[in-house]
Every structure is written in C-alpha cells, then in structure tokens.
C-alpha cells in the first residue's frame with residue numbers, strides 16, 4: 550500500500566497503486582473487481598482527494614501509452630490519457646500548435662484535464678478543455694472500451710466526471726495555431742477589487758488570456774487591490790528571434806524536503822504581497838513573455854507545495870454568475886478583514902461552460918485562493934462562504950476541493966441527478982470509487 554495525497558498534501562490515505570502497461574492489463578484489473586473499487590490517477594495535481602481511494606486500487610495511467618499523433622494541417626491531436634501537457638507542449642509548440650486550454654501548471658495529464666474539465670485564463674473566449682475534445686476512449690466497469698463523441702451522454706458525464714465513469718484511455722482534441730511560443734502581454738495595477746472588476750469587464754474581450762492576482766492582505770480602500778495580466782499569442786513580427794517557436798522549459802529550483810511549518814504566514818506573505826504589487830508596473834503594454842512566465846511561473850519551483858510544511862495547504866475555488874458579484878465582494882472583504890494569508894489568489898472571468906454534468910465553470914467570475922491548512926477559524930469561515938456561494942447560484946470546483954459537504958454539492962450542481970443516472974447505468978456496482986466520491990456521496 551502507498552499513502553497518497555493530492556497537491557494540498559492533506560488527508561493521506563493508503564491504496565494499492567498499479568500501473569497497467571496495456572489495455573489487457575487494465576481489463577484484467579477491472580475483471581478482478583477490487584473490493585474497495587478503483588480510480589484513475591494522473592499527476593496528482595488536484596488539490597484534494599479526487600485521485601485517492603482509501604484501501605482500494607489507484608490506477609496510475611503513466612505507463613498506459615497508446616502513442617500520440619498530430620494532424621499538422623488541422624491541429625487535431627490524439628494522445629494517451631497519461632500524457633502530460635508539459636510533454637504535449639514540448640512536442641506541439643515547435644510545430645506551431647498550442648493546447649486549447651492550459652491550467653496554472655503544465656504538470657497535468659490529458660486524463661486529468663478531461664476528468665476535471667479544466668479551465669485556463671482563456672475561459673471567457675475558449676471555454677474549458679472538454680469543449681475542444683472531439684472524441685474519447687473510455688474503459689468502463691464491464692471491461693469494454695467505448696469510443697465516445699460529444700453526441701453521447703456518457704461523453705459529458707465523463708468530461709468533468711472526476712474519473713467516476715471509467716478510465717479514460719485517450720482523447721482527441723483540436724489545438725490552436727501559433728506563430729511563436731511567446732505572448733504579448735499588458736500588465737496593470739488596479740487599486741481595489743471594484744477597479745479590477747471594472748477593468749476586466751470593460752476590456753477582457755480584447756485578450757485571449759486574462760487573470761488578476763489579488764492581494765488579500767490589503768485592507769481599507771485598497772481591499773482587493775490587484776495586478777491584472779492580459780495577453781495574446783505573440784505574432785512572428787512581435788518577436789525578434791531566430792527560433793520563434795522554441796520551447797524547452799525545465800524547473801529552475803527544488804524545494805528542500807523539509808520546510809518548517811508556518812513559513813508562509815500572514816507576515817511573510819504581507820511582505821511578499823507588498824513587494825509583488827509594487828514591483829509590477831502601474832501600466833505596461835506589449836511586454837513579450839515566454840510561455841512559462843506567462844502561464845506557469847509556479848512550475849519553476851519543483852514541489853513548491855512543500856513550502857506549506859507538513860500540514861499542507863488547501864485551495865478554495867468558487868464560481869458565481871455575473872449576478873453574484875456582490876458575493877465575490879463580500880468574500881474578498883471578509884477574507885481581508887480576517888487576515889487570511891493566501892500566497893496566491895487569482896480572479897478570472899468565465900464564459901459559457903460545456904454541457905458536462907459536473908463541469909465547474911459557469912458564465913461569471915471565479916476566485917481561487919491557496920491557504921495554509923490549520924489556520925484557526927478557517928473551516929467555519931469557508932463553511933459560511935459555501936452558503937453564500939450556494940445562495941448566489943455558484944459552486945465550488947471539485948478538482949480543488951478537499952472539504953465541502955455532500956449537501957453543498959447537491960445544492961450547487963443542479964445536474965447531479967442526471968449524472969448519477971448515467972453513472973449507475975454504466976457502473977451499476979460502483980466499481981469506480983474515490984475518497985472524493987465517498988465524501989460527497991457521488
């Protein structure tokens with residue numbers, strides 16, 4: 550048995566981790582019907598317990614390599630579910646193609662991207678990963694391998710379905726043509742939350758990618774002050790380089806294996822936030838940034854989650870519709886007043902979502918914050934926010950969650966019943982199980 554956690558490193562549970570190399574090996578595993586069920590795992594970048602299965606089997610998909618292909622004309626890619634976006638980008642970008650959606654880390658797999666229906670800074674323009682998938686192969690509980698397309702109900706129960714409909718073997722999706730591996734970026738400071746909301750609402754349509762970093766430790770008239778970063782793919786003429794499509798990133802630093810608890814606290818983060826806010830330009834336009842600087846600055850430090858010490862961290866990410874903006878303001882005000890030390894708080898806008906029954910994004914706004922686990926009063930505060938988010942018609946993101954209740958899930962995912970119906974038709978005995986599924990009664 551191996552103890553597994555999510556990226557937050559909270560709530561470890563033991564499981565038998567298996568790495569099938571062929572679909573036959575996977576079929577045998579399924580036929581064995583492990584007593585505590587099984588769940589697929591990618592690179593373990595979901596924050597909570599989605600890719601854990603206490604006392605059961607966890608299927609690590611890394612060795613289940615069915616190869617990959619790119620149609621250079623159309624930008625259509627077929628990749629094994631265990632392929633990381635890092636490996637894909639390393640192959641695709643030099644050929645002039647970019648993944649349709651990337652999250653804040655490139656160390657996620659195609660399977661994890663589909664199962665969580667991940668979103669990026671381009672959701673307001675391009676929706677989430679599932680919107681670009683044209684077909685999936687899925688190994689289901691009865692051992693069969695099904696090819697699914699967006700016309701199938703099971704396709705949309707799988708997109709965002711957190712691995713609970715089966716093991717995704719591969720996905721076919723369309724990529725974005727690019728002339729360079731760089732981005733042309735505008736950066737500007739916003740003096741408070743209302744200012745950043747105004748800037749985003751007024752100008753986001755001019756950018757494919759936008760995100761605002763929020764300083765939660767600023768108070769008074771500066772509550773919610775932000776650094777807004779927005780950009781588009783740089784064109785050939787924007788980049789003075791003999792190799793405009795060059796892309797070969799590597800982590801630069803490694804976190805030491807042992808870090809004292811409490812390193813990231815209100816005081817160290819206040820100092821960091823001050824420096825970060827004031828280091829950013831008031832307004833700067835047309836800055837050329839590399840792909841890693843623009844999308845994945847955290848990937849520069851390997852295992853940065855260890856900086857939170859042995860207690861780990863949790864991420865709270867919620868979405869609210871446009872009419873729920875007041876709830877976003879209330880939550881930011883309450884977090885600032887409470888002095889919650891969050892190293893990374895980001896605000897994004899969401900456009901139309903996909904038909905995924907359990908897909909998280911909805912048109913409106915989303916705020917995500919990392920918080921050291923064990924902050925006094927945190928659980929009560931977040932439970933209060935759960936109620937506010939539910940009352941505003943919003944929801945929490947399953948891939949980030951480690952603490953919401955089954956009641957909150959029921960109240961906030963209106964298509965849960967429909968999803969359950971599809972899931973029980975394809976897996977009547979509940980072979981696919983995870984800690985998240987048990988916690989939320991999925």
Ligand SMILES: Cc1cc2nc3c(=O)[nH]c(=O)nc-3n(C[C@H](O)[C@H](O)[C@H](O)COP(=O)(O)OP(=O)(O)OC[C@H]3O[C@@H](n4cnc5c(N)ncnc54)[C@H](O)[C@@H]3O)c2cc1C
Pocket residue numbers: 556588589590591592593594595596599600610630631651652653654656657658659660661662664665666667668669670710711712713715716717718847948949983
């Ligand atoms: C620093 C950081 C930044 C992030 N930023 C974002 C962001 O901007 N946007 C966003 O949407 N997410 C973001 N995430 C979350 C991340 O994108 C998702 O949790 C993603 O699902 C992780 O992929 P993974 O391969 O690590 O999957 P895991 O974490 O291992 O698993 C996640 C889920 O996918 C399922 N799964 C994995 N592989 C398969 C498979 N082959 N078949 C069936 N199910 C499978 C698992 O069962 C589990 O339910 C971020 C995470 C980190 C750590």
